[in-house]
Amino acid sequence: MSTEDVVRLAAGEAEVSVDAGNGGRLSSLRIGGVELLRQGAGFGSFPMVPWCGRVAEGRFRDGAEVRQLPLNNPPHAIHGTGREVPWKVVRASATEAVLSYELGDPWPYPGRVTQTVALEEGALTLSLGIEAYESSFPAQAGWHPWFLRDLGQGGEGVRLEFDAAWQEERGADHLPTGRRLDPLPGPWDDCFGMPEGVDVQVVWPGELELTVTSREQWVVVYDEQAEAVCVEPQTGPPNGLNTAPRLVTPLDPLEASTTWSWRRLG
Incomplete structure (x- = not known):
């Protein structure tokens, strides 16, 4: 990782590091000097584009044509290509960074993804836009943060609080049935459905409450690891390229955003 690839933002007591060279991910989010994200090259918080979660056997249909993606999580393809490529820093200031990358192989359509990371006192807003140059194509967008279970301050472990309208039944293949x-x-x-918009509280009792919101109605919650938990707002469910695709056209990009806001407890 080159230091030139990392953009550092600061506002109030918050500091964010955006690693353009490592999949355009947030490599750090510190509040009052305390790290909230799991550290490591594959962690932090990465954008999921141009699809989210698993695609069944890496195949999806575009009209009459079946497209095949590499099986990076056999027997499926998972989490898009954006986390695996370097992004270009389009512009940056003390509180905002804009990054982009060009869609290409193994994604079968040309286009561009743009990500904006905007920090203010008490909140961080992440936005994604997917543009099509020529052919229209199905796509998804979302985020995959790894929030630490333990902030290392002697407090209790993290607790997740949310009120979903439904849960997608998960099959043995880890795909919604x-x-x-x-x-x-x-x-x-x-994967959970929130038709009024994603609203999940990540609570470190006595320390901090971070609220993840989005206008999108889908969120994947993953808490099966000892080190961290994930709250993933996204524009459709896993395998959504096949079951709930959003069509990106040269005139109609796919746009999504999420805001994380926080407050101290105790």
């Missing part, structure tokens, strides 16, 4: 269930207790590696 198409059935909707009343939300079940965790642990989770599951």
